[in-house]
Amino acid sequence: MTAGDELISRTSVVIPVKDDPLIFRCLESIDERVEVVVVTNGSTPAFVRWVASFDRFPLEILSLEEAGIGAAFNAGAEKASGDFVLLMDSDCVFTPGSIRAMAAGLGTGSFSRGRTVFSSHNWATRMTARTREYTEDALRTRRPNAYSPPLLYRKDVIRHMGGYHFDTRLTWREDRDFELRRRAAGLPVAFVPEGTVIHKPLTIRADLASVRNYGAGQHRGECLGILPESSARHEWAKTLRAVARIAAGTRNPLPAVYPVVRRLAFIHGYRTAARSCAPARPGTGEPS
Structure with missing residues (x-):
């Protein structure tokens, strides 16, 4: 087993989803033998059954009754058996080799941060994509952070960050709190441009x-x-x-x-x- 294979074998991908059918495109884009934990949060029973019907590779499925991205990430991270957790969104897809690149980027560090590239199909979605590129992409900002996704990190780093992953009282800014706690703990982030995921047009x-x-x-x-x-x-x-x-x-x-x-x-x-x-x-x- 190579060093890369060893890192991959210790990685779990966590994907929260409500009722988004794009989850299947996301799952199909996973090109490594990693544990995959899907957390359905506030989903309909029919959608949960639909996700459970996915049979390309085994899934660990958790179902939360109430929607909440922080709670979903927490539940998935706790369920994951891997030492490393890769947070992913259901409306994104991995580019080929991106999971392996992020695992290699983690190395002996704490966080490996990839890129989110927004796709577009008209002038409006091109404008939102370009704005996100210039405000969030570390290739432009030169400031990698631990916002997610795609974010791969060692599960045990949370002992330096208050003992928890995400604060469930927060919505839409739970990753801001996570990033501030990461900075306060002095934990570095490795930026991995090859760890690219593609977001649906916005x-x-x-x-x-x-x-x-x-x-x-x-x-x-x-x-x-x-x-x-x-x-x-x-x-x-x-x-x-x-x-x-x-x-x-x-x-x-x-x-x-x-x-x-x-x-x-x-x-x-x-x-x-x-x-x-x-x-x-x-x-x-x-x-x-």
């Missing part, structure tokens, strides 16, 4: 809906005392840097303006959540 409407949810999740995290308060100056500075990168890279003003629209959507989500969140009791991190 419409402007769907993209902005996600960004509004990020804003709402950020406020909830602050309200619960989990996430630090967001700095408007810092966030606008990041947005303007993205505008500059996109303008320089595309020489097209339309996609360069889109990060500003996304920032406004984030603020809208944040303010909407603020109207429904009671202030926290001092020192408790819990709403009063």
Whole structure:
């Protein structure tokens, strides 16, 4: 057995899904003999049976009654028998060799971070894809992080990160908390460009809906005392840097303006959540 085979044999892929039929494309793209844990969260019984009918290779299937990405990742990570957990989304597919590349990138480290490339089929999805590329892809930002997916990490690192994977009280910003705890623990991330997954085309409407949810999740995290308060100056500075990168890279003003629209959507989500969140009791991190 080669060193690469040994790493692969210790890897478990965890894929949360609700009722997304794209899960089957995701499963078909797995090109290594790894344990695969599918966590259906809030899925219909018919969908759970459909997933269970997949027979190309064995699946470990867990079913959670309520939807929640953090809880689903937690359950999958705990169920996984491998020493390494590779987090994946149901609406993405692995490119050939990407799983092996990420395993090799982990080596003796703690985290191996791949790339998410958004596909496109018209001007709108090309704009969202280009914006995601310039704001999230470490090839552009030069700042690899432990946001997921695709993210491969050693299960035992959580003992340095508060003893848990994801905080189930958070929605849409649970990976932000995970990343901040990773930084606080001083654990490095290896960026593996060959570990690429392809995301389905993302419409402007769907993209902005996600960004509004990020804003709402950020406020909830602050309200619960989990996430630090967001700095408007810092966030606008990041947005303007993205505008500059996109303008320089595309020489097209339309996609360069889109990060500003996304920032406004984030603020809208944040303010909407603020109207429904009671202030926290001092020192408790819990709403009063």
